[in-house]
Amino acid sequence: MTQxxxxxxxxxxxGAGAGTPPDVIHNIGYRNYNGPRLGRGYARLALFSQSLRGxxxxxxxxxxxxxPMILFGAMCAPxxxxxxxxxxxxxxxxPVAYTRYAVILQAVITLFVAAQAxxxxxxxLRFKTTPLYFSRPIERVDYVAAKYAALTVxxxxxxxxxxxxxxxxxxxxKLSFAHQTAGFAKGLVSVLLLxxxxxxxxxxxxxxxxxxxxxxxxxxxxxxVSYAAVSAVQGVASNQENYDAxxxxxxxxxxxxxxGFQTWFLGATSAFPHAAGPANAGVxxxxxxxxxxxxxxxxxxxxxxxxxxxxx
Amino acid sequence: MIATESLSKRYPRVxxxxxxxxxxxxxxxxxxxxxxxxxxxxxxxxxxxxPATEGRAAVLGLDVATDGPQIRSLVGYMPEHDCLPPxxxxxxxxxxxxxxxxLPPTAARERxxxxxxxxxxxxxxxxxxxxxxxxxxxxxxxxxxLVHDPKLVLLDEPTxxxxxxxxxxxxxxxxxxxxxxxISVLVTSHLLGELERxxxxxxxxxxGKLLRASSTSEFTQATASLAVxxxxxxxxxxxxxxxAGLTAQASxxxxxxxxxxxxxxxxxxxxxxxxxxxxxxxxxxxHRIAELFIDDDTTATREDAPSKEGDGRDAA
Numbered sequence: 352m353t354q355x356x357x358x359x360x361x362x363x364x365x366g367a368g369a370g371t372p373p374d375v376i377h378n379i380g381y382r383n384y385n386g387p388r389l390g391r392g393y394a395r396l397a398l399f400s401q402s403l404r405g406x407x408x409x410x411x412x413x414x415x416x417x418x419p420m421i422l423f424g425a426m427c428a429p430x431x432x433x434x435x436x437x438x439x440x441x442x443x444x445x446p447v448a449y450t451r452y453a454v455i456l457q458a459v460i461t462l463f464v465a466a467q468a469x470x471x472x473x474x475x476l477r478f479k480t481t482p483l484y485f486s487r488p489i490e491r492v493d494y495v496a497a498k499y500a501a502l503t504v505x506x507x508x509x510x511x512x513x514x515x516x517x518x519x520x521x522x523x524x525k526l527s528f529a530h531q532t533a534g535f536a537k538g539l540v541s542v543l544l545l546x547x548x549x550x551x552x553x554x555x556x557x558x559x560x561x562x563x564x565x566x567x568x569x570x571x572x573x574x575x576v577s578y579a580a581v582s583a584v585q586g587v588a589s590n591q592e593n594y595d596a597x598x599x600x601x602x603x604x605x606x607x608x609x610x611g612f613q614t615w616f617l618g619a620t621s622a623f624p625h626a627a628g629p630a631n632a633g634v635x636x637x638x639x640x641x642x643x644x645x646x647x648x649x650x651x652x653x654x655x656x657x658x659x660x661x662x663x
Numbered sequence: 664m665i666a667t668e669s670l671s672k673r674y675p676r677v678x679x680x681x682x683x684x685x686x687x688x689x690x691x692x693x694x695x696x697x698x699x700x701x702x703x704x705x706x707x708x709x710x711x712x713x714p715a716t717e718g719r720a721a722v723l724g725l726d727v728a729t730d731g732p733q734i735r736s737l738v739g740y741m742p743e744h745d746c747l748p749p750x751x752x753x754x755x756x757x758x759x760x761x762x763x764x765x766l767p768p769t770a771a772r773e774r775x776x777x778x779x780x781x782x783x784x785x786x787x788x789x790x791x792x793x794x795x796x797x798x799x800x801x802x803x804x805x806x807x808x809l810v811h812d813p814k815l816v817l818l819d820e821p822t823x824x825x826x827x828x829x830x831x832x833x834x835x836x837x838x839x840x841x842x843x844x845x846i847s848v849l850v851t852s853h854l855l856g857e858l859e860r861x862x863x864x865x866x867x868x869x870x871g872k873l874l875r876a877s878s879t880s881e882f883t884q885a886t887a888s889l890a891v892x893x894x895x896x897x898x899x900x901x902x903x904x905x906x907a908g909l910t911a912q913a914s915x916x917x918x919x920x921x922x923x924x925x926x927x928x929x930x931x932x933x934x935x936x937x938x939x940x941x942x943x944x945x946x947x948x949x950h951r952i953a954e955l956f957i958d959d960d961t962t963a964t965r966e967d968a969p970s971k972e973g974d975g976r977d978a979a
Contacts, residue, residue, distance in 0.1 A: 381781060381844040384774055384812035388736055388765040397762035412750055412791075478748045483807065486710055486740035487763040488732040 395493040398484070402501030406467045415470070422463045423509060426456055430513035434520025444530075445521055449538025450619035452517065453510045453545055457606045460549060461574040463509055464502075468553030469566030471498055476561040481657070495653045502554060506546035514538045537617040544642060545609045549574075551649030552605055558656045577604035589624035597627035598634050602641050612638040664689055664815055664847050665709060670718035672704050672871070679704040681871040682718065687849060691841045693858030693865045693879075694851040701871040702851040703743065706817050710735055723814055736765055739808030739816035739846075743823060746804065749793025753784055753803045756792065757810050764811035771810075778806045781844070782836060798829040805836065809846065816840065818850040822857060834861045889920040890948045891931055894941035903934045922947070 401410070407423070408416030433446050453460060475481045484494055518535040522528065553570050560566035581604040588596040601607035601623060614621040614628035615635030621628035629635040665687035672680040680701045696702050707713040709722050711731025720727045722734045747756065754775055761771035779788045782802040787795070792803060801821060808816050821837065822830045838861050840846050852858050858865060859879055867874040893900055901918055904911045907930050910921040920931060928945075935942045 382777060383845070384766070384770065386770050387767060388811070389767060390736065390765050391732055393765055393767075394763045397759070401759055401762075410755065415750070474748055479742070479744050479746045480748055482742050482744075483740070483746050483760060484763060485712055486735055486738075486742075487760070488736040488765060489763065490732065 391488045391490070391493060394487055394489045395497050398489070398494065398497040399501050402471050402498055403504055405470060406502060406505035418466050419463065422459050422466075423512075425459045426509055427513050427516060429456065430516040430520070434516060434524070437520055437526065438524040442524075442526075444526060445517055445534075447517075448619060449514050449517060449534045450541045450613045450617055451622065452513060452538065453542050454606060454610055454622050456513075457574075457578070460506065460510060460545070461571060463506065464549045464553035464574070465567045465570040467505060468502060468550070468557040468570060469560065469563040471502055472554055472557045473561055473563045473566045476558070477563065491654060491657045495650065495657060499550060499554060499650060499653065502550035503546045506550055507543055510542035510546060511539055514542065537613070537619070541609065541613045541617055541619070544612065544646075545606075547646045548605055548609060548642060551646050551653075555649045555652045555656070558653055574605060578606055580604070581607050585624050585627075589627075594625060594627045595630045597623050597625065598630040601629070602638065605645075608638060608642055608645070611635075612642050615639075664692075665720070665722050665849065667705075667720040668718055670705075670708065670720050671716045672701075672708060672713070673716045679871050680708070680715075683868065683871065683873050684718075685866050685873055685876055687847075687866070688864065689847045690863035691838065691848045691850065691861055693855075693862035694849060694868065695853070695855050695858055695865060696851070696868040697853055700853075700869050702868065703819060704871075705868075706740070706819055706849075706851070709817065710738065710740060736811070737814050739811065739813040741804045741808040741816065741818045741821060743819040743851075745800065747792045747795075747800055750791050752790055753779060753788040753792055753795075753799075753806070757803065757807050760807040761810040766811055774810050774812065775806075778810045779803075781839075782806045782809070783832075797824050798826075798832070801825060801829070801833060802836075805833075805840075809840065809844070813846060815847045815849065818848060820851055820853075822852065822854075830857060837861055888948050889922050889927065889931065889945060891918040891920060891935070891945050892916060892943040893918075893935055893938075894943060896938055896940050900934060900938060900940070903938070904931065907934065919948070 404410045407419045430452070436442070437445050447455065475484070481494075485491070489497075514535060517538075518531060521531040521535075552573065556569045556573060557566040560569055581600050585597045585600050585607075588594075588600065598611065601611040607623070610619075610622050611629050611634075613619040614623075614626075615632075615638060620626055629638055665685070668684050669682040670680055670684070671678070671682050683701070683705070694702055694705070704713070708715050708720055709727060711727045711734050714728065723737055725734050725737075727734060757775040757779060758771050761774055762768065766774060779785075779802075782805050784799065784802050784806070787799065792800065795803070801824075805818070805821065808818070818837065822833050825833055834857060837848055837850055841848050841863075850858065850861065855865070855867070862879050864876070864878050866876040891900070897913060897916065897918060901911055901913055904918070904920060909923065909927060909930060912919050920927065922928075931945060932942075
């Protein structure tokens with residue numbers, strides 16, 4: 352096929368300088384690769400970093416950077432405002448607890464998952480790139496783990512950076528160091544679990560909807576509808592002063608699951624009506640178990656999903 | 664390169680491969696079969712992605728059942744279908760695929776630039792692939808299979824969807840993958856005609872069974888014949904040619920002469936000139952895939968469907 356042949360450019364000009372050898376472009380032909388082949392672990396890491404960068408539109412078109420960056424800004428802006436308030440209004444504590452921050456901004460997190468989970472997996476399915484991945488040294492579990500970890504880390508960055516802003520701001524405002532550090536640590540645990548949970552649910556839905564638009568809509572629907580339903584029924588229970596039921600109901604939507612878990616284990620103030628939270632240790636433990644089961648379950652579902660995709 | 668031993672793959676309702684035993688030696692090997700003959704299934708098994716129901720297979724001396732990842736790091740695969748995301752450039756995509764094969768970042772960039780140049784993609788490699796022609800896409804697909812310098816590439820229907828010129832270019836490129844790059848090739852097609860010119864060896868499978876495996880030269884010897892059309896006196900010509908020791912038969916206005924060696928052409932020319940008639944045409948003709956099947960009694964029934972596909976290539 353067309354291949355640059357040996358060329359001697361320069362012509363008369365190059366020939367003029369006597370003694371200087373003329374510039375030559377050599378056609379070096381095909382070269383074999385004898386360098387290292389780093390194998391499976393490295394390939395998994397490459398897929399992870401490509402997916403993580405992709406979640407923020409890095410290494411992709413300018414257009415695909417817009418939404419994640421806007422959402423990232425929307426997550427951080429309230430934290431900056433709160434920090435400003437804490438510093439200038441001479442308060443003794445931040446206006447919002449670390450564990451509460453993500454719950455308040457759940458809409459932004461949901462939008463991020465809805466936009467980026469399909470970006471991460473639906474594209475590979477839609478454009479049939481997955482067979483190329485599986486023709487590489489990685490195994491199914493590597494693909495799933497890399498995608499899961501990438502979206503989890505992307506969400507963790509989205510939710511933890513505002514907490515860092517809050518924490519740094521709180522220290523600048525000379526609020527109690529011990530109290531703030533404890534709150535910050537609990538906040539990080541909370542958003543880590545939230546990231547795992549949201550990433551898992553988002554990826555499972557995205558992995559069964561190759562059309563990206565449907566994936567986005569389905570993810571938003573699952574998060575919003577389940578939250579709306581749980582809140583509505585909790586409202587009814589609250590009117591009937593059935594506070595135990597409120598605690599139970601929280602198990603049925605992702606964000607209330609995180610809320611109930613952190614209320615019991617991290618001493619957070621619940622966003623449920625009357626700040627009801629799990630009624631007793633049994634229900635509190637159940638929150639933890641359900642949370643872990645959903646995370647493990649979504650991983651299992653993804654593994655199962657890619658069993659079928661294989662090469663075709 | 665590849666050795667399979669009574670390899671079978673059965674799905675609940677179909678048998679995709681039926682006790683297939685083939686040996687693929689270094690060089691370019693064509694795997695021919697109609698759609699659904701089991702070509703893609705075989706490739707999946709060879710990559711260690713789909714377990715065989717029974718039998719064994721080894722690629723580069725590695726067992727497909729246990730050494731899948733190692734095989735895949737030394738083998739390239741070009742799928743039959745589209746597999747390119749439209750919103751990234753060829754360079755970015757191939758670099759990523761190189762890293763997925765275990766190449767360190769710098770090596771991945773260098774190899775990508777080299778490989779894309781070798782498959783004939785230049786400035787356009789920085790543009791998003793959504794705007795590429797089918798021919799360019801096929802080249803990127805080939806490049807991603809070659810980027811990690813494999814010992815063997817498996818190409819699944821690489822000429823699919825290409826126009827005649829594109830086909831010829833792709834076939835030339837495949838030939839070069841072996842001659843210039845030193846990489847062995849297993850290329851599938853449902854057209855025997857196009858693989859004859861590219862491959863050193865041909866393996867024909869049908870319904871998951873091995874029909875025939877031999878070197879291309881044997882194929883050509885067994886199948887080449889010369890079609891001769893003259894303006895008049897076909898009968899006398901036939902007698903002359905048979906008298907000269909050639910095997911010939913009349914087929915309507917055409918005479919089909921088996922090519923024994925180079926001298927056959929001269930004999931025909933002299934005979935026609937001797938008769939003083941006009942020579943309308945004299946062309947080399949290969950037997951079609953259908954005629955191959957007739958050689959095997961068992962599959963004579965399948966002659967119709969593949970023969971049409973064979974014709975398609977000749978016409979092109």
